[in-house]
Amino acid sequence: MKQVTSEIVHKALEKLKPVWGLDIIMPDIEIEIPRNESLGDITTTVAMSLTRTLKKPPGKIAEELLQEINQLGGPFEKVEIAGPGFINFRFKKQYLYERVKTLLTEGHSSLSSNPGQGRKIQIEFVSANPTGPLHIGHGRGAAMGSALSNLLRAAGFDVEREYYINDAGLQVKLLGQSVYARYQQLLGNEVPFPEDGYKGAYIGSISKELIEKSGDKYLKLSFEECGDFFTDNAYKMLLADISKDLKDFGVEFDRWQSEKALYEKNRVEESLNELREKGFIYEKDGAKWFRSSDFGDEKDRVVVKKDGEYTYFAPDIAYHKDKLDRGFDTIIDIWGADHHGYVPRIRSVLEAFGLAKEKFRVMLIQMVSLLRHGEPVQMSKRAGKFITLREVIDEVGSDTAKFIFLTRKADSHLDFDLEVAKEESSENPVFYVQYAFARISSIFRRAEERGVRSPKTGVKIEDLTVLKEDEEMSLIKKLLQYPLVIEGAAHAFEPHRVTYYLQDLAKLFHSYYNKHRVLSDDNALTRGRLCLCRAVQIVLKEGLKLLGVSAPKKM
RNA sequence: GCGCCUGUAGCUCAGUUGGAUAGAGCAACUGCCUUCUAAGCAGUGGGUCAGGGGUUCGAAUCCCUUCAGGCGCGCCA
Numbered sequence: 001m002k003q004v005t006s007e008i009v010h011k012a013l014e015k016l017k018p019v020w021g022l023d024i025i026m027p028d029i030e031i032e033i034p035r036n037e038s039l040g041d042i043t044t045t046v047a048m049s050l051t052r053t054l055k056k057p058p059g060k061i062a063e064e065l066l067q068e069i070n071q072l073g074g075p076f077e078k079v080e081i082a083g084p085g086f087i088n089f090r091f092k093k094q095y096l097y098e099r100v101k102t103l104l105t106e107g108h109s110s111l112s113s114n115p116g117q118g119r120k121i122q123i124e125f126v127s128a129n130p131t132g133p134l135h136i137g138h139g140r141g142a143a144m145g146s147a148l149s150n151l152l153r154a155a156g157f158d159v160e161r162e163y164y165i166n167d168a169g170l171q172v173k174l175l176g177q178s179v180y181a182r183y184q185q186l187l188g189n190e191v192p193f194p195e196d197g198y199k200g201a202y203i204g205s206i207s208k209e210l211i212e213k214s215g216d217k218y219l220k221l222s223f224e225e226c227g228d229f230f231t232d233n234a235y236k237m238l239l240a241d242i243s244k245d246l247k248d249f250g251v252e253f254d255r256w257q258s259e260k261a262l263y264e265k266n267r268v269e270e271s272l273n274e275l276r277e278k279g280f281i282y283e284k285d286g287a288k289w290f291r292s293s294d295f296g297d298e299k300d301r302v303v304v305k306k307d308g309e310y311t312y313f314a315p316d317i318a319y320h321k322d323k324l325d326r327g328f329d330t331i332i333d334i335w336g337a338d339h340h341g342y343v344p345r346i347r348s349v350l351e352a353f354g355l356a357k358e359k360f361r362v363m364l365i366q367m368v369s370l371l372r373h374g375e376p377v378q379m380s381k382r383a384g385k386f387i388t389l390r391e392v393i394d395e396v397g398s399d400t401a402k403f404i405f406l407t408r409k410a411d412s413h414l415d416f417d418l419e420v421a422k423e424e425s426s427e428n429p430v431f432y433v434q435y436a437f438a439r440i441s442s443i444f445r446r447a448e449e450r451g452v453r454s455p456k457t458g459v460k461i462e463d464l465t466v467l468k469e470d471e472e473m474s475l476i477k478k479l480l481q482y483p484l485v486i487e488g489a490a491h492a493f494e495p496h497r498v499t500y501y502l503q504d505l506a507k508l509f510h511s512y513y514n515k516h517r518v519l520s521d522d523n524a525l526t527r528g529r530l531c532l533c534r535a536v537q538i539v540l541k542e543g544l545k546l547l548g549v550s551a552p553k554k555m
Numbered sequence: 556g557c558g559c560c561u562g563u564a565g566c567u568c569a570g571u572u573g574g575a576u577a578g579a580g581c582a583a584c585u586g587c588c589u590u591c592u593a594a595g596c597a598g599u600g601g602g603u604c605a606g607g608g609g610u611u612c613g614a615a616u617c618c619c620u621u622c623a624g625g626c627g628c629g630c631c632a
Contacts, residue, residue, distance in 0.1 A: 515597095
């Protein structure tokens with residue numbers, strides 16, 4: 001729908017260029033879906049965006065364009081000017097039927113253009129420290145990252161999704177110390193618990209498991225003597241839990257990158273050396289600094305401390321250098337918004353290594369406030385008191401949780417009320433969309449019982465021309481908007497657009513279902529309507545798949 | 556003190572990158588099941604787009620400013 005229109009408008013502009021003056025800079029042709037269906041099927045604002053350069057009223061420009069467009073023809077029933085200078089297009093029914101036929105015979109991808117063109121994108125998300133279970137904030141990041149990857153893939157990008165494991169450094173060591181202390185305590189050796197240690201109940205569980213596994217072998221040994229045993233086992237067990245939680249949440253990764261491995265392969269030292277050779281590292285006050293302020297960061301950052309230890313920043317330099325070396329066109333990091341202050345320094349690193357500014361994008365996910373009956377649920381990681389993602393999944397379900405995460409844009413704060421998510425389950429938007437899918441599935445089951453063949457292959461235009469009701473035309477147009485939605489959502493990094501689109505589509509279907517019967521004595525009409533149902537089903541299924549939400553055949 | 560995010564209907568949120576009369580879901584009210592799933596449909600009411608300036612053909616959207624909430628500003632990770 002978009003392409004045909006865009007091409008025609010483009011041709012019209014080319015024809016008018018000599019009239020207007022050849023040096024006129026043409027704006028991008030913006031093709032949009034009109035706010036109101038009665039205005040038209042598709043619209044362009046190009047006449048209005050030309051007012052400034054042409055110094056003419058938008059209505060006048062639109063008229064000139066309209067003349068050219070009418071001469072060029074195209075699959076339009078009507079093209080008209082409305083409002084301040086919109087050019088509104090209404091398609092011929094025949095064209096719409098053809099597009100639906102393509103959708104049915106070739107699938108949803110047949111409608112999309114391919115803005116990604118196979119370019120490689122790396123997208124890193126969740127990357128929670130393996131020092132405790134995932135919480136609800138990670139869940140939001142996971143849902144977003146997963147949906148965004150799917151979206152970019154649907155838009156034709158070659159996407160790799162990665163989880164970065166912070167398995168080196170002080171935090172995992174602290175984890176090891178915490179588990180060590182509980183281990184000793186459980187065996188009657190009252191050693192002090194580390195001051196900033198992890199206090200969650202899961203620490204005790206890990207200690208218990210280690211006792212079952214290795215008995216009191218490490219009793220009375222100091223942490224210096226046996227710390228690796230506790231550290232390694234603890235983070236590996238937690239990582240296994242994290243991995244399982246994500247999998248149960250329906251989120252999978254192509255690659256798990258270990259921080260430790262970067263050290264072992266000497267990548268940290270190498271990357272710092274490279275920066276030094278490029279002149280971006282200097283010494284001051286006994287420490288080594290990276291010149292991030294050269295790239296817009298507010299100040300330079302320490303990479304090697306006075307005591308010779310790396311800062312946490314150093315392995316992140318190595319990690320992002322490693323991403324670059326793997327040959328991605330674009331690198332995306334998804335972080336919690338509490339890390340936003342970290343963006344300029346990582347961007348600086350990538351620029352120092354030669355990546356163009358716009359090839360690195362950070363998607364910041366705002367905080368989630370967990371509520372119950374409108375009252376905040378107290379969360380304290382330090383005290384080990386928090387609701388885990390696992391508990392949320394068990395209480396409200398994966399589909400519901402994801403849908404809620406994906407109905408908000410990333411940079412708005414989210415109130416997640418456990419009771420609302422649960423209690424409203426029958427009125428929950430996710431079920432509304434799934435229900436439309438289940439209803440269609442049910443129609444097909446009934447059709448089969450009656451011996452009506454379901455349209456799968458060999459759909460002809462004549463099968464579709466029986467579709468004439470207003471509700472049918474609305475549904476068809478909505479279906480054909482799908483690629484536009486995907487394109488826009490992928491471009492803007494906004495999975496929530498898909499969520500809203502699916503609700504709109506489901507609404508149109510439910511309304512249609514209530515007003516018109518699909519299965520009737522009229523064979524031709526029945527077949528046509530089954531075709532439409534199939535088309536709706538294809539798009540619903542694909543959309544839900546992008547969001548990582550299931551499409552049940554029965555509810 | 557500085558930086559980032561947010562402020563839209565009673566509640567939770569959209570608003571197609573500056574466009575047409577600002578929308579949806581919940582909540583409230585009124586109708587609709589002997590017919591393909593009522594987890595549904597049809598309808599009604601509900602707004603100083605936080606406040607104030609500015610930019611222009613046109614602003615919820617961009618700029619300035621005030622207010623409110625959240626987050627961040629370490630040779631911590």
